[in-house]
Amino acid sequence: MKTTLLMRLAVCAVLCQSALGFAAVVDDVPESKAYELLLDLKLPNAATYNVTPPTYETDKSKTWSTSFDRVAYHLEVKRPDESRQWIWVSMQAFTDDPSKVGIPHSGAKIFWQQSLQDLDVRTNHSTVKEVTQSQSGNIEFWPSNYGVQNTAQVPNASDTAYDFGDGPATGPGYGSMQIHDHGQKTTLFAYNSWGSNATTDDLGIGNNATPMSSGAVHSDWTFRGNAAEYEIKRLRVYLRPGPTPGGLAVQLTSPGDRQVVQRNEDGLGSIEVSGALTSFASHIEASAVALKGGVDAPWQVIDASPTKSFHGALQLQQGWYRLDIRVWQDETLLTEISSPEFGVGDVYITAGQSNSANSGKPAQTPTSPMVGAWGPSGWRHAKDPQPIATGVGGTPWPHLGDLLVEAYGVPVGFISVGWGGTSVTQWQPGHSKQLFERLKLALGHVGWRGARAILWHQGESDAASKMTSKTYRELMTKLIDASRDYAGWTIPWGVARASYLPKLGQTEIQAIVDGQQQVIDADKTVFEGPNTNDMIGSVWRHDTVHFNEAGLKEHAKRWKETIPTPTASVKTAPVDEPDAGEPIEADAGGELDSASTSDSGATL
Template identity: 30%
Template structure:
């Protein structure tokens, strides 16, 4: 009588168990492969029987993927943590982990779990202090009274870095190039698409044009600006574009001071400052929108007064009395020059530039943006005014340079004392 091998008996037992408890009989033709396919189910069943099942997932509504939180002078920020658990939570812990591909202490710094709250309820609101950098994966776990992990949740692509709102006319919006652009760096983010009705829930995405709530459907300068800043600063960058084509400084000021006017030029910027910025924080507002005032040709005094009042109103709407403004110089439009002649065009340009310079000299926390009028026809679209792809790349370099000069100047070399006793 032949003896049956021990291995054959084990395989038969495995097949019988699987047929009874997991898989349909018609899928049991190859037991060896089926056991491997069902190892996760076998493990889960064993852990459940032993009372060691995996922690239930936490439902996290904050942070969100591609969210960037403005870093402080201490080079860190508080990440808002909000969510709900299936049962009341005794203690809440969280940490950040630098995503694969990024360098520790260059692109950020991972942390260990720290306690952030003791909510004693299902819903929780808390803050996690995190160093500048990213992308991070944020891990939040809930503990019971005995210290056991009962629930856990993660959110990927969360950053601590730089946040900007862009405002102005079509140069600021999606009128550049022949097609939508996109950031080359993954760490350049923007908000979800919305144009007229603000979304009920905030959310973020990679900076692919068209950037909203700005209008039009081609390219904007801001993915290129973000690319340069990310490469220089090694932190994620969030830019929300609120530009509206065809608008002027005077029109923005009028709508800012009269919210019920029904004009849309400043409305999206106001909503961004009031709804999004309290959540993300902000470094500065970037203004790129002087050129259309060439049509009216205001005096230096009128232009600077409109600009000053617009800044005052925007700071009040943001609830930030010293909100920095970076002001770009643009007064180029050849179409206007054809209508009014080159001499009058130059007079109007000089008045607008002097008006912008007056604002920079008299309004605190305003900073020089780039001069762009020297970007001639080789940097312009076929319309002769808006920027082509080469122009967009130049805008990225120039705005990033001015932002770096304003907020991240290089250290000043120490003065050298005398070293010799005799000349």
């Protein structure tokens, strides 16, 4: 009897705790009565969810069967001898999949870096402002490391501190689960460092105000390692049953924001139109609206038999566009959406060492909206730092994009894969540094004849190692040939004359320039890039090696003057033409981001 009584008391304790927890949320937020609990998790002090996924006390994500129109998060925390703090953050559903709203560990394949619609905030936290139907919310959910760079260009965010506008890396790592109100410059709640290391997690409501030992203050709680301070820390996720928001009925995967596709010799480019559907449709149609240059394209069916996804293409004249897309079930219009802005113009792959990468100061931003950059997270405005290249500073590419847009009136896209401090030897296929994989990544993304040229700026490291002209010419020729073998066509290269480092002798500097010139002279599809060796001193360089703002702009100007006038696509004989409809895939090998766990502002 005693055992039975103890068992009943234990069951009662669990049930009462659950009931009290639910009652507390309803007491906090009466409107939560319209929502249903999806996930409930007591947060540990030090999680490793990328290694061992979370075990929720309540998990209905696999059994949920109804549509929902809003998602809500309720976080409560309490330190000893302090009052309980809580926050409720709800927003229009940003997905129709209930398995994509929880802890974004690598096994869940969750990644969200976007704005939120109709944000509601309820809280008892003294520094967080309650809002209703706000349009200034944004979400940063990912399993990876991240850096201070505001890659999504969130309004008001910093490029020097971790806050409400950071830039994710790839692969499993530190982990971020954050929701912000960038209009209020406020982190609403943040839960970080739960990914792959066993250090104490970061957790907080509102902005963190405690500085690091370096003096840096990261408002999104990154590096705080403070989760053990709380005796209560509990996260709940709710869904409100209702019709799926119209924008989620079709999830567009292409075209991407600021995407640029290469035009051909007739000024035409083919833009992929693809996405996923949440319900059955009989056909998908699209039309193109020319925003600058270009020619409108009338409504046309791009997929006559979609399933859960759709795929098609539109051929458009060079210019800047928006697509309107309609989803039909026979004669009933299910939904209509518009794509992000994109363009048909010229795409350049840039490679080399630090002066092709993000090592200049300050970071640059294109003035034209028609200058895009591609990286692992997709296309975006080509604001520095460029998404794949190493470093966190500036490049010549934003200004070059502006110059080319102004000169030729077509959009310009960049894929920058440079790596600071590298030699031409390290860029060879098969080298342990795996830098050639970065070129393959870019070539695989653009596909057959999908770029105008590769722009190469490198040579300083080889001058420092006293490489001969002959060796440089041979290695550079091998690299160019390997890129063309992989691409399947003779992609043009532009090779800069670059080899200057302070304290190097003129003999070493000139040897590399001679090798570069020999490569240019020997191949009609390699054009002469700029000579930057005369840009010396504080007029051009901020640290005697890397360019300052004047240097970055002059570097861009010299590239613009040396790139052949792009009046038509470069017509070259194919090396090995792929079958139609079989795009070249990028290999997964090679690193895309350097990683660090310091609080210095480098990539996490």
